[in-house]
Amino acid sequence: MASESCDVCERSVRIAGGIGDLWNFAFESTQGLTLELTDGSEFFLCFDCMERLPDDHEPTAEDVADLRERTEPVEEDGNHFWHWR
Numbered sequence: 001m002a003s004e005s006c007d008v009c010e011r012s013v014r015i016a017g018g019i020g021d022l023w024n025f026a027f028e029s030t031q032g033l034t035l036e037l038t039d040g041s042e043f044f045l046c047f048d049c050m051e052r053l054p055d056d057h058e059p060t061a062e063d064v065a066d067l068r069e070r071t072e073p074v075e076e077d078g079n080h081f082w083h084w085r
């Protein structure tokens with residue numbers, strides 16, 4: 001399972017990658033994705049942070065930077081990412 005760190009909260013986020021992950025797909029699907037902004041910049045965000053982006057307009061790099069400023073970076077290994085763990 002590959003992982004990437006969220007550009008906002010810096011959590012390590014699991015992403016699906018490779019055929020081996022198909023086995024786990026139902027339970028361990030991707031927890032974040034790369035957000036491509038209208039200005040061409042790209043950020044990798046976990047779903048938590050993505051939900052916190054403004055939804056009344058297309059998110060911009062400024063929105064991501066702003067969200068990042070309001071978010072405390074967390075240090076964890078990703079194993080406690082979901083509440084039900």
Ligand SMILES: [Zn+2]
Pocket residue numbers: 006007008009010011045046047048049050
């Ligand atoms: Zn995040």
